[in-house]
Amino acid sequence: MKLGIIGAGIIGLQTAYHALKNNFDVTVYEQSSSLGYGASGHNAGVLHVLQPPFINRKARMAKKANPLYDRLSEELGFRVRRLPLFLVYRNTKEKTLALTAGVILKSLGYPVTRVERDEVLGECPDLTKSVNGALKVEGYGTVHPLEVLESLAKWVEEHGGAIRYATKVVSVEDTGKKACIRSIDTRECFDKVAVTAGPGVREIYNGYLPRIGFYKGVMVYTRLNCNAIIAPLISKSRSKKTKGGGIIPLPDGRVILGPSFSETNNPWDTSVTPEEAFETVEIYIDLLSHEPDIQGYTAGTRAKNLSKDDFYIGKKGNIIVTAGIDSPGFTASPLIAREIVSLASLP
Ligand SMILES: Cc1cc2nc3c(=O)[nH]c(=O)nc-3n(C[C@H](O)[C@H](O)[C@H](O)COP(=O)(O)OP(=O)(O)OC[C@H]3O[C@@H](n4cnc5c(N)ncnc54)[C@H](O)[C@@H]3O)c2cc1C
Incomplete structure (x- = not known):
């Protein structure tokens, strides 16, 4: 199964990591020539436990995903500082x-x-x-966001995933059978595409998105x-x-x-x-x-x-879209990635 991923922020890279573990063939498109262009490279690096209003999906995801960072840091080599x-x-x-x-x-x-x-x-x-x-x-922790991104990208490339840096995606379209990514000079089709472009989602995807x-x-x-x-x-x-x-x-x-x-x-x-x-x-x-x-x-x-104080993760046809992944998105990213890969596995 071929998966195209738009954006090499924490959500895109965690999705690539999890998809490769599940035998997908993975290609990531990143507009910038290096990692950390979006919020994933410019955040406080806190692995959260408490998240007001405590009972919505993003609060539950962060609490559950936080401990997953210990195993991930052992496997990938980035540092986690545990502290209250x-x-x-x-x-x-x-x-x-x-x-x-x-x-x-x-x-x-x-x-x-x-x-x-x-x-x-x-x-x-x-x-x-x-x-x-x-x-x-x-149960709190801190990480260096860029260190996490770099170790994930290294793992992805070492395990057969491709990351196309400096490749700005212009649009994504669903042909019914495939989902195709158009950049300035290429068009490539995949079984599924995950749009994990952070604030860039609006420019490339014209289906439903929350405010x-x-x-x-x-x-x-x-x-x-x-x-x-x-x-x-x-x-x-x-x-x-x-x-x-x-x-x-x-x-x-x-x-x-x-x-x-x-x-x-x-x-x-x-x-x-x-x-x-x-x-x-x-x-x-x-x-x-x-x-x-x-x-x-x-x-x-x-x-x-702004429509609802929560993460948006949706699927329409062959395209999976994320939007409004604000804090604690870095903490929750391992579980967001699992959800994206489960959606990508559906027909
Ligand atoms: C100040 C601040 C502090 C925060 N603190 C924390 C915290 O302590 N703990 C926590 O859990 N969360 C925190 N967050 C939230 C967290 O940083 C985000 O939830 C998370 O980084 C979002 O990741 P993302 O992958 O969705 O988006 P991004 O990191 O924005 O990644 C999107 C990527 O897509 C690329 N892209 C966009 N458009 C295109 C295109 N057309 N073609 C190709 N590539 C494209 C971008 O270049 C970017 O690399 C904080 C956020 C901020 C801003």
Whole structure:
């Protein structure tokens, strides 16, 4: 069975990996000459456990897919840093909220406990002493997104998959018997095509798609001393469209502050102004005991499903389409890939 995949982001590469394991003949088309052009190369690298609103498909997928990264990292060689999440509180009002949230999360089956200030500051000595305690959630992890993409691409090519870099797809069409991919100078037909083009899906696919919005997230790299992901229980950056960011230690010792959340018209926006970096640091400065040492910054753009706050994975004829794979799409990608390959196996 020949499978064409449009986009070498995390969804496209995980799909290629899983399809090759299931004996598909795989070709991936990528518009960029290197990996990581989209959100998959510009995200916070958190392997999530908790995902508001906790009960929808993307929340369940992330929770279930997260542990799969341990086996994948052993097989492919990228690093996973396992660490807890502390949802920190500072005053009595926030503590009461934490107690209530803890009970609800436990009843939903999440591994949550309440811990005192000493345990939080023990893991993260650079936090201010005004942190009173936290809800601790086990099972989180971080990765370097580009390292994951590179090791997946290497595996795919070593196992017979082809990745055509610098090949922008113009359109995909279903002929009834096949699905054909047209790039600027080629047209190639496959038994099935998976469109995993992130924000690029609209330009190439003219079937049904949910309404998509684009939201930029700025991430600032620092050198804080922290061995846990820290997120304020009540976040200045949390809204209905984002769960807010945090203080996020990466596998190489750098620590991210962010990501922030703002609307953009450019689906591939990775620009950061000094003002945006400053505003992102400001969200977390109250949690720190001193000014962080800034090492640099980056940004990525999320493609969110505005019709329904969930991932869209659909099949029409010989074409499988993904859209609105926002956070926690990186975490959930092994299961999204399995779903795409199951759909590709259907007539
Ligand atoms: C700031 C930020 C922080 C995030 N943090 C996290 C996190 O901590 N944890 C988590 O789980 N998720 C996180 N996410 C979400 C996660 O990054 C995305 O869900 C995921 O990367 C989406 O992957 P994708 O493969 O669908 O899209 P993309 O990564 O955008 O990949 C699409 C690929 O398709 C290619 N393409 C597009 N159009 C064409 C075309 N016409 N022809 C050929 N190729 C094409 C693009 O070049 C790109 O390489 C974050 C996202 C952002 C923006």
